[in-house]
Amino acid sequence: xxxxxxxxxxxxxxxxxxxxxxxxxxxxxxxxxxxxxxxxxxxxxxxxxxxxxxxxxxxxxxxxxxxxxxxxxxxxxxxxxxxxxxxxxxxxxxxxxxxxxxxxxxxxxxxxxxxxxxxxxxxxxxxxxxxxxxxxxxxxxxxxxxxxxxxxxxxxxxxxxxxxxxxxxxxxxxxxxxxxxxxxxxxxxxxxxxxxxxxxxxxxxxxxxxxxxxxxxxxxxxxxxxxxxxxxxxxxxxxxxxxxxxxxxxxxxxxxxxxxxxxxxxxxxxxxxxxx
Numbered sequence: 001x002x003x004x005x006x007x008x009x010x011x012x013x014x015x016x017x018x019x020x021x022x023x024x025x026x027x028x029x030x031x032x033x034x035x036x037x038x039x040x041x042x043x044x045x046x047x048x049x050x051x052x053x054x055x056x057x058x059x060x061x062x063x064x065x066x067x068x069x070x071x072x073x074x075x076x077x078x079x080x081x082x083x084x085x086x087x088x089x090x091x092x093x094x095x096x097x098x099x100x101x102x103x104x105x106x107x108x109x110x111x112x113x114x115x116x117x118x119x120x121x122x123x124x125x126x127x128x129x130x131x132x133x134x135x136x137x138x139x140x141x142x143x144x145x146x147x148x149x150x151x152x153x154x155x156x157x158x159x160x161x162x163x164x165x166x167x168x169x170x171x172x173x174x175x176x177x178x179x180x181x182x183x184x185x186x187x188x189x190x191x192x193x194x195x196x197x198x199x200x201x202x203x204x205x206x207x208x209x210x211x212x213x214x215x216x217x218x219x220x221x222x223x224x225x226x227x228x229x230x231x232x233x234x235x236x237x238x239x240x241x242x243x244x245x246x247x248x249x250x251x252x253x254x255x256x257x258x259x260x261x262x263x264x265x266x267x268x269x270x271x272x273x274x275x276x
Contacts, residue, residue, distance in 0.1 A: 004242025006031030007057065008136075009083040011076060011121055013037055013066045014092030016047040018192030019142060022233035023090055028055035028236060032088065036080040037064035060085060065095055067115060069122040076126035086130035088240050091120045092142040093195075096156035105155060116143075116160035117167065124171060128180075137180035138240045141168050147186040148253045150276030161186075165251055172249035183239050183250035189218055190227040222257025 010027045014020040015036035015131035028034045028051050038044040041063060060082060069137060081088045096112035097104075104112075120141055124182065127147045131137025146154050147161035165184050172182035189195065202214040218226035232254050238244055239252070254261060 001243065002122060003237065005088075005237075005240065005241075008032045008087040008240075009085050009187075010078070010090070010240070011033050011037075011086060011123070011127065012078055012086035012090045012092070013064075013072070013119070013121050014094065015051075015090070016040065016043045016140070018092075018194070019187065019190060019232045019236075020090065020092040020228045021047050022229035023142075023236045024051045026230070026233045027088065027235040028052075028057065028059060030241075031056040031081045032240075033057040033059070035060040035075075035083065037062045037066065037075055038096045038221045039063065039065050048070075059082065063092045064090075066119050066123065068119065069153070071151075072119065073123050073126040076123060076130070080127075081132045085134050086127050087134055087136055088138045088140070089123060089131075090126045090140045090142060090236065091123055092118060095154075096160060097266070098153055099155060100152060101155035108156065109159065112156040113162045113163065115161045116157075120164055121167060121276045124167075128175065132144070132178050135179045137175070137178070138244075139168065139171060139180065139181075139182040139237055140239060142236070143184050143186050143251075145186050145188045145253065145255050145258070147184055148252050148255075149259065160264060171178065176248055179241075179245075181244065183248060184251045185232065185236055185239075186251050186253045187227060187232045188221065188253075188258050190232060191218075191227060192229060195226065220258055220261060221255060222261060227254065227256060 010032045012024040013023040016038035024034050024036050036047055044061050052059045064071050066072045119186050143161040146158040147165050168182045197210050197214040200210055203210050234252055
């Protein structure tokens, strides 16, 4: 399938590991020029090498803290100058801390908004002039399943992702006639480094091994396992492509069918067992 991405210029914020890195590799393999940024020099260098391994175009890597509004905007302008324009923005960059709504005070909510929403707003405003100049653009926001439905233990994520969705939809309504689309990705549990670290802690606490714990964490969906980062990246790449030119303002759930499986309650599992 011709994605029409050959020669397009993409910024991948949060592209040094996990889904962000998988997206950067996919876009590079499709012929896009790709710029990634991060705060850890060692991880950034490894990501740059990984993206270059698949790249048909140029690859740039820069030490940037995307929560620093001035630095993030400067990065976008610098990459536009170096690459000859911009066409695609993916905003990732991690998730707020886990916990129920009442666990956190106002300062924690404000910090989560800065991490998720303010960063997305800053980068969007920085790249929009370049996308409008090109007459073609894709704004992509990597959220989580909390952008689709509430998860009580992910309260900060839910609050900030809901705000991100409304921002993306507002942008989509405003810039569609400029040839620019805006979409939110809502992946479920994915085998990323943070997920593996969480699984390792749980495995140590429960006396199991890492793979057993990861398997348990991915059991409650129709596929029966965690997503692979490249599976989410495939959806992102499609939405970034020319083929997706009529898709905008959407929240795209990528959860392996978890949302259609119903609540994971012990008595329901027993009832299912009795019927087989």
